[in-house]
Amino acid sequence: MSTITPLTTLPAWAALTRHYEQINGTHLRDLFAEDPGRAERMVIEGAGLFLDYSKNRITDETVTLLVQLAEETGLRAQIEKMFNGDKINSTEERAVLHTALRAPEGASVLQDGENVVPAVHAVLARMAGFSERIRSGAWKGQSGLPIKSIVNIGIGGSDLGPVMAYEALKHYSDRSLSFRFVSNVDGTDFLEAVQGLDPAQTLFIVCSKTFDTLETITNAESARDWLLKAFGGDETAIAHHFVAVSTNKEKVGDFGIDVANMFEFWDWVGGRYSMDAAIGLSTMLAIGPERFGELLAGFHEMDVHFRETPFARNLPVLMGLLSVWYNNFFGMQSLAVLPYEQYLKRFPAYLQQLTMESNGKSITLDGERVDYQTGPIYWGEPGTNGQHSFYQLIHQGTRIIPCDFIAFVHPLTELGRHHDLLMANVFAQSEALAIGKTEDEVKKEGTKEKLVPHKVFEGNRPSNTILADRLTPKTLGRLVALYEHIVFTQGAIWGINPFDQWGVQLGKLLAQQIIPDLENPAEPTLRHNTSTNNLIRRYRRIKKGLS
Numbered sequence: 001m002s003t004i005t006p007l008t009t010l011p012a013w014a015a016l017t018r019h020y021e022q023i024n025g026t027h028l029r030d031l032f033a034e035d036p037g038r039a040e041r042m043v044i045e046g047a048g049l050f051l052d053y054s055k056n057r058i059t060d061e062t063v064t065l066l067v068q069l070a071e072e073t074g075l076r077a078q079i080e081k082m083f084n085g086d087k088i089n090s091t092e093e094r095a096v097l098h099t100a101l102r103a104p105e106g107a108s109v110l111q112d113g114e115n116v117v118p119a120v121h122a123v124l125a126r127m128a129g130f131s132e133r134i135r136s137g138a139w140k141g142q143s144g145l146p147i148k149s150i151v152n153i154g155i156g157g158s159d160l161g162p163v164m165a166y167e168a169l170k171h172y173s174d175r176s177l178s179f180r181f182v183s184n185v186d187g188t189d190f191l192e193a194v195q196g197l198d199p200a201q202t203l204f205i206v207c208s209k210t211f212d213t214l215e216t217i218t219n220a221e222s223a224r225d226w227l228l229k230a231f232g233g234d235e236t237a238i239a240h241h242f243v244a245v246s247t248n249k250e251k252v253g254d255f256g257i258d259v260a261n262m263f264e265f266w267d268w269v270g271g272r273y274s275m276d277a278a279i280g281l282s283t284m285l286a287i288g289p290e291r292f293g294e295l296l297a298g299f300h301e302m303d304v305h306f307r308e309t310p311f312a313r314n315l316p317v318l319m320g321l322l323s324v325w326y327n328n329f330f331g332m333q334s335l336a337v338l339p340y341e342q343y344l345k346r347f348p349a350y351l352q353q354l355t356m357e358s359n360g361k362s363i364t365l366d367g368e369r370v371d372y373q374t375g376p377i378y379w380g381e382p383g384t385n386g387q388h389s390f391y392q393l394i395h396q397g398t399r400i401i402p403c404d405f406i407a408f409v410h411p412l413t414e415l416g417r418h419h420d421l422l423m424a425n426v427f428a429q430s431e432a433l434a435i436g437k438t439e440d441e442v443k444k445e446g447t448k449e450k451l452v453p454h455k456v457f458e459g460n461r462p463s464n465t466i467l468a469d470r471l472t473p474k475t476l477g478r479l480v481a482l483y484e485h486i487v488f489t490q491g492a493i494w495g496i497n498p499f500d501q502w503g504v505q506l507g508k509l510l511a512q513q514i515i516p517d518l519e520n521p522a523e524p525t526l527r528h529n530t531s532t533n534n535l536i537r538r539y540r541r542i543k544k545g546l547s
């Protein structure tokens, strides 16, 4: 029996359904023309970010109704439960306390009655000490040489955050160190990552929350072999060239990494919410402990904003609600995140796990199947590259794709006119999407009759623009936390659990069953689906050189 009021029976849902009928036919061009104050009013400044949300298909009433929906679904109470360490990840019976990872020293966040903040800061201090030793050259490899190359081995949340943050903050990184990232079980990934590296000056960070992920353990074993080969099989080299980041001490020890070289985190940190835990060790090695502290401060600023700001002025709440508006009322299926900052080139990939592994769910917290859409598909690429690739579809395709444009007033690298050109493009794109170009306008340009329909831009395509000052560690922290809390807001509205990921299990299990079928020297008896059996037989046959 359901204990939660079904979403679609809430008064705000019904009101939004009626409101959608009224607003659906209204063009953004008219919304701007009829309301001269719109652009000034529909902005929020919070936690160091500026959001212009005026180019959305909304009126003030829409915001009021969406906020009412958030209130009726209990978002406020949910936020407090998360910050207070309640076990809101109910299917795994875990608290969700990534916000404690960036709580300032001296703060108190209770988990099962215990303040977790001192443990968080103790690990940060160990990470800082280790980072200083690597960065200063005090940490020596097996043959007495300093470390020059760092290879992060991990996948999913143990990879995407570290890669994204390394790329995003490369400007601030120690360029005398090189960083590489290995995630895929495809051997090419490992071999390319260690290409040209000197084992005597290489450090591997094995990142795995569980320390039993097939890809990571396989890559870590190959790394161990690669290292030991260089040191004639001398296992004492491992302590100088391997550290681990995990919640699982026992498995780290079993693998052969000294637990003294392990940086801990906790089961109340989800993998995709862990880039600010010890999983961020590579980030700290790259930018140094002080700047890592600034990154955490940025996260914390957004946490405070999310927890304390009224919903209508709350960046993550409002952006989360707008995504619900498009997803559930307009039936828009995807959302593009388009950073106009080359250093953020991996940000959309990072967001894909954060958003889709979190809210790609179809069962509510009380076990019922949802009768509405949940997580939209997130995707994107940095501008302006995307403009010359898929923007055609965003401008004139049959599907409407709400866009989040992210841009910065100051570039990190000055080069002639480049930054003004970049910014002109981001401002132009959101205007073209919203306002479009009418048939009359196209005709007035003297366009040939038969080309007119091809050159019309319908417009009325929604977007948000986030304009920040400059991409600093702090700003990156704010941005990541913004999307973490957008995801939280969406999950709370849809009544689902954004913190488990049961959907990845079945494929993992089947792969484990198929491995022996591929490696068995004798012809195995196959018990899979007939298509799978055929594929396995064909693979085995061709691999053996039989046609």
Ligand code: F6P
Pocket (backbone or CB within 6 Å): 155, 156, 157, 158, 207, 208, 209, 210, 211, 212, 213, 216, 271, 272, 357, 501, 504
């Ligand atoms: O397969 C999905 C997943 O469990 C992610 O949620 C996680 O980030 C990733 O695998 C890696 O897990 P681990 O850090 O335990 O190796």
